[in-house]
Amino acid sequence: MQAAMQNRDTKVSELCKEIGITRVTLYRYISPDDTLWNNGQALLYQP
Numbered sequence: 001m002q003a004a005m006q007n008r009d010t011k012v013s014e015l016c017k018e019i020g021i022t023r024v025t026l027y028r029y030i031s032p033d034d035t036l037w038n039n040g041q042a043l044l045y046q047p
Contacts, residue, residue: 016023029040036044 016026
């Protein structure tokens with residue numbers, strides 16, 4: 001998902017629709033500058 005967001009041609013609304021989440025949910029885990037918030041890191045690095 002982060003790779004898709006790095007591509008400037010990717011529209012956030014289309015990405016969210018494709019993966020079935022809202023824009024708010026996306027930005028809860030990934031910041032607009034494409035870094036992971038703490039929530040996103042916790043989700044990815046679960047034991």
